Amino acid sequence: MNIVQIAWRNIISNPLNLLMSIILFGLGVGLISFLMLFNTQLKDKFDKNLAEIDLVVGAKGSPLQMILCNMYHIDNPTGNISIKNAAPLLNDAHPLIKKSIPLSLGDNFKTYRIVGTNHDIVDLYKGKLKEGTLWKNDFEVTIGKTVADATGLGLGDKFVSAHGFVEDDMAHDEHSFTVKGILDASGSVMDQLIFTNTETIWLVHEHNEKTDTKDINPAESISQHVKNESHQHDNSNKDLLHHTDQEITSVLIQYKNKTNFQALNFGRNINENTEMQAASPAIEINRLYSMMGVGTDALRILAILIAVVSALSIFISLFKSMRERKYELALLRVMGAGMLKVFALIIIEGLILAGIGFVIGSLMSHIGMEVIAKYLKADFRYSFTGWSWIREEWFILIVSLLLGFIASFIPAFQAAKTDINKTLSER
Amino acid sequence: MISTEQLKYNYPGGPSLVFPDFRCESKDVILILGTSGVGKTTLLHLLGGILTTQQGSVNIGGTEINTLSGADLDKFRGKNIGIVFQQNHFVNALTVIENVMLAQSLAGNKTDRNKALALLNRLNIGNKANKGIRDLSQGEKQRVAIARAIINQPKLILADEPTSALDDINCDEVLLLLEEQAKQAGSALIIVTHDTRLKDKIEHRIILQ
Numbered sequence: 076m077n078i079v080q081i082a083w084r085n086i087i088s089n090p091l092n093l094l095m096s097i098i099l100f101g102l103g104v105g106l107i108s109f110l111m112l113f114n115t116q117l118k119d120k121f122d123k124n125l126a127e128i129d130l131v132v133g134a135k136g137s138p139l140q141m142i143l144c145n146m147y148h149i150d151n152p153t154g155n156i157s158i159k160n161a162a163p164l165l166n167d168a169h170p171l172i173k174k175s176i177p178l179s180l181g182d183n184f185k186t187y188r189i190v191g192t193n194h195d196i197v198d199l200y201k202g203k204l205k206e207g208t209l210w211k212n213d214f215e216v217t218i219g220k221t222v223a224d225a226t227g228l229g230l231g232d233k234f235v236s237a238h239g240f241v242e243d244d245m246a247h248d249e250h251s252f253t254v255k256g257i258l259d260a261s262g263s264v265m266d267q268l269i270f271t272n273t274e275t276i277w278l279v280h281e282h283n284e285k286t287d288t289k290d291i292n293p294a295e296s297i298s299q300h301v302k303n304e305s306h307q308h309d310n311s312n313k314d315l316l317h318h319t320d321q322e323i324t325s326v327l328i329q330y331k332n333k334t335n336f337q338a339l340n341f342g343r344n345i346n347e348n349t350e351m352q353a354a355s356p357a358i359e360i361n362r363l364y365s366m367m368g369v370g371t372d373a374l375r376i377l378a379i380l381i382a383v384v385s386a387l388s389i390f391i392s393l394f395k396s397m398r399e400r401k402y403e404l405a406l407l408r409v410m411g412a413g414m415l416k417v418f419a420l421i422i423i424e425g426l427i428l429a430g431i432g433f434v435i436g437s438l439m440s441h442i443g444m445e446v447i448a449k450y451l452k453a454d455f456r457y458s459f460t461g462w463s464w465i466r467e468e469w470f471i472l473i474v475s476l477l478l479g480f481i482a483s484f485i486p487a488f489q490a491a492k493t494d495i496n497k498t499l500s501e502r
Numbered sequence: 503m504i505s506t507e508q509l510k511y512n513y514p515g516g517p518s519l520v521f522p523d524f525r526c527e528s529k530d531v532i533l534i535l536g537t538s539g540v541g542k543t544t545l546l547h548l549l550g551g552i553l554t555t556q557q558g559s560v561n562i563g564g565t566e567i568n569t570l571s572g573a574d575l576d577k578f579r580g581k582n583i584g585i586v587f588q589q590n591h592f593v594n595a596l597t598v599i600e601n602v603m604l605a606q607s608l609a610g611n612k613t614d615r616n617k618a619l620a621l622l623n624r625l626n627i628g629n630k631a632n633k634g635i636r637d638l639s640q641g642e643k644q645r646v647a648i649a650r651a652i653i654n655q656p657k658l659i660l661a662d663e664p665t666s667a668l669d670d671i672n673c674d675e676v677l678l679l680l681e682e683q684a685k686q687a688g689s690a691l692i693i694v695t696h697d698t699r700l701k702d703k704i705e706h707r708i709i710l711q
Binding site: 081408 | 544552553572580585591595607608610
């Protein structure tokens with residue numbers, strides 16, 4: 076019978092107290108740990124997808140929406156921009172721009188977005204081919220790992236797209252895409268995209284508009300138009316410049332030199348002098364963080380409050396049980412336990428309560444995270460997981476035990492210095 | 503085994519209590535009788551090292567207990583003194599036998615389940631060994647308390663009103679058990695009580711006034 080055993084037996088001999096203490100404590104710990112888990116993973120996702128993109132240029136509208144749509148593929152596009160307007164950005168000879176990547180959105184396959192773009196995007200997200208090749212000709216696609224896993228698409232498979240970003244039955248069944256390659260998992264948004272060339276998106280939509288408007292004049296057909304062009308498509312920006320009457324959704328831009336004075340003004344110039352809108356991902360995402368920050372701060376304060384209340388409840392329950400066990404504790408002293416042992420007994424009880432509370436809270440937060448991950452996956456196709464551990468959890472454990480120690484300190488001190496003569500004389 | 507010398511105690515603002523000197527050898531029994539308020543419990547606590555002596559000395563097995571303090575005193579008490587109270591308290595979260603073994607472990611001895619069980623059997627409560635303390639009757643509790651007091655074969659057993667809460671039959675039985683077990687363990691036994699039923703049953707009496 077050592078004191079740890081006695082402490083444990085004391086705790087389980089009062090299951091109601093135990094339950095209340097650990098549920099409260101678990102709730103506080105769970106909430107804090109959940110917020111940390113969620114924030115860490117969210118930041119991780121956002122940061123990975125920043126991919127050193129300095130500027131996004133798209134149609135005027137909400138800059139945050141534009142960023143979310145074109146970099147994170149969560150929101151809908153703000154609209155389209157014409158190649159004519161975007162032409163300067165797509166010019167390889169632009170003095171400020173190192174890399175510019177056109178994006179054309181508009182279709183999906185089983186909610187996975189089909190993005191018309193050039194091969195630079197793969198380098199941008201540091202993607203690697205797992206098998207097959209990158210897209211080359213019209214209606215050839217290279218798909219991200221998540222897409223391949225979730226849809227079961229493999230090399231050579233054909234599929235038809237659906238219009239917009241939600242699954243619908245109005246599929247563009249006139250055209251079928253062919254999977255030419257599959258990318259390795261990169262942990263970035265790339266995993267859940269289907270890449271093709273820009274022309275393919277135009278072709279799909281030209282056809283779509285035509286059937287929608289019942290316009291059957293073949294001379295207006297872009298497919299015709301594209302076919303009539305004498306040049307070969309090579310997925311380059313130069314190629315796009317031949318189609319000044321066409322539209323794209325946005326351009327992702329990497330500067331040659333981020334600190335260049337002109338580069339700093341570049342976005343503002345676009346906003347003031349063109350029909351397009353430019354936004355810096357870093358600024359918009361920080362804006363998003365600070366907006367979410369209010370919510371998470373409020374939740375964090377609530378969590379800390381719960382943790383403090385739970386520590387208080389441990390304190391009260393230990394204090395109460397210490398009072399009730401006054402004779403028991405005096406008796407331990409009579410039987411040879413020193414003051415230190417009695418002190419340690421109560422402290423250990425506090426630590427055990429806090430420890431169990433921590434374990435329960437951690438379990439709740441990880442299970443909660445896993446549940447939320449399922450929803451997030453369904454809604455945004457972003458993958459979160461409840462089964463990853465972060466270093467901050469050690470910190471939570473230490474703080475939990477510290478709280479347990481503080482909560483049990485006064486009762487333990489009282490118990491240790493109790494005058495056994497007086498206690499035993501009371502009848 | 504135990505002897506006292508010029509023992510006095512003064513509660514702040516209270517009367518000064520003066521206790522007669524006495525000795526009690528191993529296997530001997532002393533009955534200390536007195537009405538309420540004459541300092542019976544004070545004397546018992548002085549003898550048990552629960553209360554620090556102000557004047558005079560208590561010698562147990564050659565150790566002046568007022569030379570000990572803190573953890574040393576607690577250790578000494580655990581090893582050498584077994585105490586039985588009128589209303590016995592136990593660690594309620596533990597079973598009967600665990601409470602007895604707790605006394606072994608707190609005294610710094612090895613816990614010995616067989617020894618504890620044998621003792622409980624000797625006291626006729628072996629069948630309650632794995633029961634909770636709350637399931638016991640008053641008489642049974644008193645037996646567990648006796649078992650706990652003598653498991654370490656202490657030099658001295660102090661019994662504070664061991665029979666006051668018991669009826670006549672249980673009173674006789676508990677007294678008999680105390681005497682028997684103290685003899686077997688080779689301990690000196692001091693019973694402090696106002697229970698006059700014990701008066702004629704023990705030869706060696708000290709009456710406090």
